[in-house]
Amino acid sequence: MIVEEKTVKSEKVYEGKIINLRVDTVELPHKKYSKREIVEHPGAAGVIPITPDGDIVLVKQFRKPAEEILLEIPAGLIEYGEEPDQCATRELKEETGYTTNKLRRLFEYYSTPGFSDEKIHIYLAEEVMEGVARPDENEYIEIVKMPINEALKKIKAGDIKDAKTIVAILAYSNFCSQNL
């Protein structure tokens, strides 16, 4: 039996720059109650940039929560009033300098629905054209290009460790590389 949990109380614990945290009290069957810790997030868009040669364009950056340098697809937070596809195009250009006329929505998903409402929208950008990157001030990134097969090997070897990047590469390999 699946139970939809009705909120009986909601308490805001933190309001921050990117995330908020609230604790909801929910009602369960037999008059039981439980707490749910929920990180509110504005949502993000990520893009799989594929060059005319079939390489994928990735970015390398230090991620404080992981305390590691990670290899990721270009991605970023959806800004106020922005549509996910605009966000994908903007982040691609800002982080890598690449642009595309062939942007296609693949799907969206919850990054970690056990404790957050964050949704990530994944786009495919084909035949991307090189340009000049303009990362945000205080954003320090490096651009890395590689064939999809090398990216797949890096997932298997554990060298690509970011969920959205694993989703993107595996989805491209499954659904797109031999015609969707």
Place this chain on the structure above:
Amino acid sequence: MIVEEKTVKSEKVYEGKIINLRVDTVELPHKKYSKREIVEHPGAAGVIPITPDGDIVLVKQFRKPAEEILLEIPAGLIEYGEEPDQCATRELKEETGYTTNKLRRLFEYYSTPGFSDEKIHIYLAEEVMEGVARPDENEYIEIVKMPINEALKKIKAGDIKDAKTIVAILAYSNFCSQNL
């Protein structure tokens, strides 16, 4: 240029049942400083259960942060003192009743390294055997079995919306279903 961010101050904002929240102040080049909001998480293990017929075993449950019923692989939090593979075996048995003698580690990843340290360890469980589920008290779930091809279609159609489940199904399809 990639910059590793040194913590100059760390403030605990919330200590909860599953997650904690802290705000770190980090030092950037040119004597600049920035805040990083970090959700601390104990980590989780997820398992891809494949029956002798080649079906995948999934669970359906209501997720409060998403306010939706989601279709997911069996997974759960790593408990104190537990190894990730023990967690995978335990959650498989508790949530679905299925057991396996063929558990294999695939890889691990950060679910959302922009704001959390949560790591998810993904395991493949082959030739799973049916048994009696014993979900936690207050855990309301339904078991759903389907062929991998149907699960892939559900990802494309947006009907599977949980990141770890998308990762698991795509990884199995890419790496495992025609011999890893």
